[in-house]
Amino acid sequence: MGNLGRVVVVGASAAGVTTAETLRREGYTGRLTLVGDEEALPYDRPPLSKQVLAGVWEPEKTVLRPESAYADQDIELLLGNAACGLDLARRTVALANGEELGYDGLVIATGTTPRTLPSGHDLAGVHVLRTVGDALALRGDLLRSSAVVVVGAGFLGTEAAAAARQLGLDVTLVDPLPLPLVRQFGDRVAAAIAELHEERGVRLRTGTGVVRLHGETAVSGVELTDGTVVRADVVLVAIGAVPATGWLDGSGVPVDDGVVCDATCRTADGVYAAGDVARWFHPHFGGLMRVEHRMNATEQGMAVARALLGAQTPFAPVPYFWTDQFDAKVQAYGVFPAGAEMTVAHGRLDEREFVAHYLAQGRVVGVLGWNMARQLRQDRQLVSGSPGGVRTGRTPGSAPRSA
Amino acid sequence: MKVRIDVDACVGAGQCVLAAPDVFDQRDEDGMVVLLLEEPPAELEAATEHAALLCPALAIVVDR
Numbered sequence: 089m090g091n092l093g094r095v096v097v098v099g100a101s102a103a104g105v106t107t108a109e110t111l112r113r114e115g116y117t118g119r120l121t122l123v124g125d126e127e128a129l130p131y132d133r134p135p136l137s138k139q140v141l142a143g144v145w146e147p148e149k150t151v152l153r154p155e156s157a158y159a160d161q162d163i164e165l166l167l168g169n170a171a172c173g174l175d176l177a178r179r180t181v182a183l184a185n186g187e188e189l190g191y192d193g194l195v196i197a198t199g200t201t202p203r204t205l206p207s208g209h210d211l212a213g214v215h216v217l218r219t220v221g222d223a224l225a226l227r228g229d230l231l232r233s234s235a236v237v238v239v240g241a242g243f244l245g246t247e248a249a250a251a252a253r254q255l256g257l258d259v260t261l262v263d264p265l266p267l268p269l270v271r272q273f274g275d276r277v278a279a280a281i282a283e284l285h286e287e288r289g290v291r292l293r294t295g296t297g298v299v300r301l302h303g304e305t306a307v308s309g310v311e312l313t314d315g316t317v318v319r320a321d322v323v324l325v326a327i328g329a330v331p332a333t334g335w336l337d338g339s340g341v342p343v344d345d346g347v348v349c350d351a352t353c354r355t356a357d358g359v360y361a362a363g364d365v366a367r368w369f370h371p372h373f374g375g376l377m378r379v380e381h382r383m384n385a386t387e388q389g390m391a392v393a394r395a396l397l398g399a400q401t402p403f404a405p406v407p408y409f410w411t412d413q414f415d416a417k418v419q420a421y422g423v424f425p426a427g428a429e430m431t432v433a434h435g436r437l438d439e440r441e442f443v444a445h446y447l448a449q450g451r452v453v454g455v456l457g458w459n460m461a462r463q464l465r466q467d468r469q470l471v472s473g474s475p476g477g478v479r480t481g482r483t484p485g486s487a488p489r490s491a
Numbered sequence: 492m493k494v495r496i497d498v499d500a501c502v503g504a505g506q507c508v509l510a511a512p513d514v515f516d517q518r519d520e521d522g523m524v525v526l527l528l529e530e531p532p533a534e535l536e537a538a539t540e541h542a543a544l545l546c547p548a549l550a551i552v553v554d555r
Contacts, residue, residue: 106544132549134502149500152549383504383547390544408547410502417503417522461522465505 092118092192095396096181098171098335099197100124102132102382103363105152106389107195112161114397120163121189123181125170125198128220129155134382136223137244138412141251143227147220171198174339176356193396196336196347196361197389200329200380205239208301214323217244229322230255237261237310237320239298241268243411245326246281249290250413252324259290260318262310264297269411273418274430277444277456280437281413288414293318329380331365346378351402352395353388360395362388371402373423373453381409406471416440419464422454422471434463443467492536493554494543496526500550507551510542511535515551524550 095111097104100122108122124130131150139145158165166183173182174194181189202216209216213233215226230236230252238249241263249261265271267278268285282292293312302309302317309317331346341355342348346367349355353368361368363385367378379388384407391403410419428446433455435442443463446454452471457464494514503522507515514535516525531539543551 134547383506383545386545386547408504408506410504410547412502419502419504419522459521461503461505462517462519465508465517465522468505468509 092116092396094119094121094189094191095193095195096189096191097122097195097197098181099195099199099332099363099365100126100130100165100167101197101199101363102130102152102385103199103366103389103392104195104197105130106386107197107362107393108163109161110390110393111396112163114393116393116397118192120161121166122158122163123166123169123171123183123189125168125184126219126221127168129153129167131220132382133218136220137217137247138251140220140223141217141227141230141248142254147224150220171335174336174341176340176359179358192358194359195392195396196341196355196359196365197363197385198332198335198365200364201332202325203328203330205298205301205325205327208303208307208323209325211301211303212306213303213321214301214307214325216325217248218329226322226324230257233321234258235260235320236322236324237318238324238326239263239310240326240328241265241292241294242272242326242328243269243409245324246285246413247411248324248326249285250288253285253288253290254414257322260293260310260320261285261290262293262296262298262312262318264295264313266295268292268294271426272424273420273456274424274428274446276430276437277418277458280440280458281416281418284414284416284440329364331367331378333365348376351404352400353392353403354395358396360392362392368403370404372404377407377423379407381407383408406468416458417461418456418458419461420454420456421464421468422446422452424454424456428453433467435460445470492539493530494526494528494539495552495554496524497550497552498523500548502548502550504547506545506547507542510545511538514539515542 130152170184235258237260253259270278297313299311333343347361349368351369364380370377428448443457455467501524543553
């Protein structure tokens with residue numbers, strides 16, 4: 089590890105902020121710059137589709153640190169300024185305002201960008217949800233509307249559907265797969281999620297894709313592959329997210345569904361990646377993984393800071409995530425590969441209070457709890473060994489944004 | 492060191508209990524955080540700080 093005169097962290101959300109703060113905590117005294125494309129002070133994203141959308145929290149409550157915390161830690165904040173290029177040979181990052189930042193160590197933490205439909209996003213009332221601005225715009229439209237269609241029944245879509253239903257709207261949840269969250273949790277838990285949503289009045293249109301959005305200047309409906317048109321004055325498109333790596337095009341940084349990294353999250357000399365954008369080699373799960381969950385942003389940010397300072401430890405977390413919908417708090421540790429065998433180990437699924445174990449090749453690779461947090465934490469240890477042999481390019485829960 | 496918790500923000504992840512089991516626990520019924528020691532002794536300060544850093548819901552505030 090050479091002399092780290094200056095570290096630049098690109099991406100000022102949870103992963104970037106954690107990386108910067110961990111560098112200071114671990115004794116790094118050089119120049120430290122945190123670059124973010126949004127104007128807002130760095131904030132937390134999981135509450136956006138939950139408390140903020142529901143109106144339970146003011147958006148200010150999501151701010152990660154008061155502004156003074158950055159100055160106190162001698163972290164230079166460059167907000168409202170996107171990175172638009174990287175020169176590995178000269179060790180410089182180009183910013184949208186024309187500035188160039190030299191670095192000795194670089195952290196890529198640019199997160200993801202929502203996937204969009206091929207057309208229709210120019211219609212009023214059509215939303216994606218990633219930023220606090222997105223959340224407030226969507227909430228504003230929901231409060232003025234009566235019927236919302238949520239396209240995509242992953243974490244973000246199901247959480248937003250629940251929040252909209254609780255605001256009293258007529259909610260339709262559309263997904264080409266047969267059940268909500270089926271790719272993430274498997275058939276049985278997905279069926280319970282579907283039942284919960286239907287009980288609360290969400291209309292499920294699963295097994296159905298979207299053909300196009302209808303409307304002149306504002307959206308009026310969603311045409312489905314079965315030929316029906318569902319009336320809507322708001323549409324939320326929640327069909328997953330793609331790593332925000334456009335600014336790395338042509339830089340030589342390997343990109344393949346994220347920034348490809350080794351087990352220490354390093355992608356090039358002096359260059360590391362953390363958070364949603366990073367696809368690194370997980371030694372226990374035996375493959376490249378990219379995890380779009382809040383906990384990973386913190387853990388990977390910490391690991392990358394230490395790696396920059398010379399640690400050679402592989403980053404081998406047990407992924408954790410949660411989702412809140414209606415009265416259900418579903419939490420999970422580990423990975424949930426397609427085809428894993430699911431058994432209920434504690435409680436009862438039909439009472440919606442249980443812990444389930446997911447086995448692949450005879451080993452527990454994931455544990456999931458539904459309103460059973462304490463028991464779930466105790467069962468986490470079953471996953472923490474070396475599951476080995478589980479081949480998963482991405483964690484199954486990685487596509488739609490969740491916590 | 493003084494510890495404060497924001498139960499309203501807590502998501503019941505249990506990361507704090509894994510990091511500092513002498514300082515934090517979870518309620519049986521919903522997994523929400525329970526603060527066992529408001530002023531942890533010196534030997535638990537590092538673990539307490541780690542718990543605050545790990546919390547995915549930012550529900551733990553540590554004042555020094």
